[in-house]
Amino acid sequence: MATVLVPTVRWERWVDNFVASHGPTPLVVMEDALRGQAEDGSHFSARLPFDTAYAGPAEAGAFGAAAETPAQWGVLLVRKGGFAVARMAGVAMVEHKIGQRHVQGRTKAGGQSQQRFARRRDNQARQAYEAAADHAARIVGGVRTVVTGGDHTAVEAVLADARLATLAVVGPWLAVPDPRRAVLDRAILDAQAILVDVANA
Template identity: 80%
Template sequence: MPEVLVPASRWPRWVDNFATGHGGTDLSVADGALRGVAEDGSHFTARLPFDTAYDGPAEAGAFAHAAVVPGTWGVLLVRKGGFAVARMAGAAMVEHKIGQRHVQGRTKAGGQSQQRFARRRDNQARQAYEAAADHAARILTGVRLASTGGDHVAVDAVLGDTRLSSVTVVKPWLAVPDPRRAVLDAAIADTQAIQVDVTNA
């Protein structure tokens, strides 16, 4: 069941295209989501961004209108090779930081040499996560909702910092490469998108 991310502005057109491709589609609202079932058996379940429950009419336009961006939110992306963190005011970025860190790659050597490399990599990764946590704690002060992505272990390590204990992680999980500005910009857009699970008959 693939998940697609659809910008709210394109949602009514997406639903129209789904109905055109699969036959007339009945829309309904259940469990805080909009569900569509087509004549050929294909169906989708759409959820609003920021884990917002939907309880409005079963209409594509109304659902898109309900995809409201919070006044303050954030994005945190972490991998061993770097991090990106942003503070948002609605759809506008007000502060961000992108950092790269060198974490040694794996070695094919065995024995004590391999153990030394492993310790060095672990130390480098820990220092990278600590640096990411310092910037995240500063930039995300007062932020309640944030999307995350990159490497699960790395993100968990950063969010384990007590200074970030007030941050609630929202879907979707963002599978991103080493963070750069373009990657951060795409993550910001994806966080604001409608999340759709689609099953084609």
């Protein structure tokens, strides 16, 4: 089973290509998703972005048309090496901030030296997360919906800030490297894509 992110504008073509490769594929709506089961045993399950439930007709076109981008939403990406946060109005970026922080890597030294490095690394990471939370509170603090990614522990540390308590985190989770502008731009596109779990027989 593989997971792919399909932009909504390419969705119907993706389904057509799946049918061309695997044969007739009846579609059904099940558990808020659109599912297809091909004659050769291959199958897929597609979910709308932003955890939107689907209850429309079992048709690729109708499903793709139901993929809507919220009027106001945000993206929050955090890793130990940095963060990126953006506030969106539909598909347009309204404001963003990208920050890099140095967090010391692990050391091979042992004993007290290793403990000292570990404390320094933890302090650096905490300061990086606090900086990310400050910018997140300023940029997306008033937004309801946010898509997150990066490192789970880092994101959870930032979201623990009381100023971000009203944020509703929705899927998909975005596995990204240390955030840079190109990474943020890609994440914004991926957040709006249809999430497809596909198994090829």
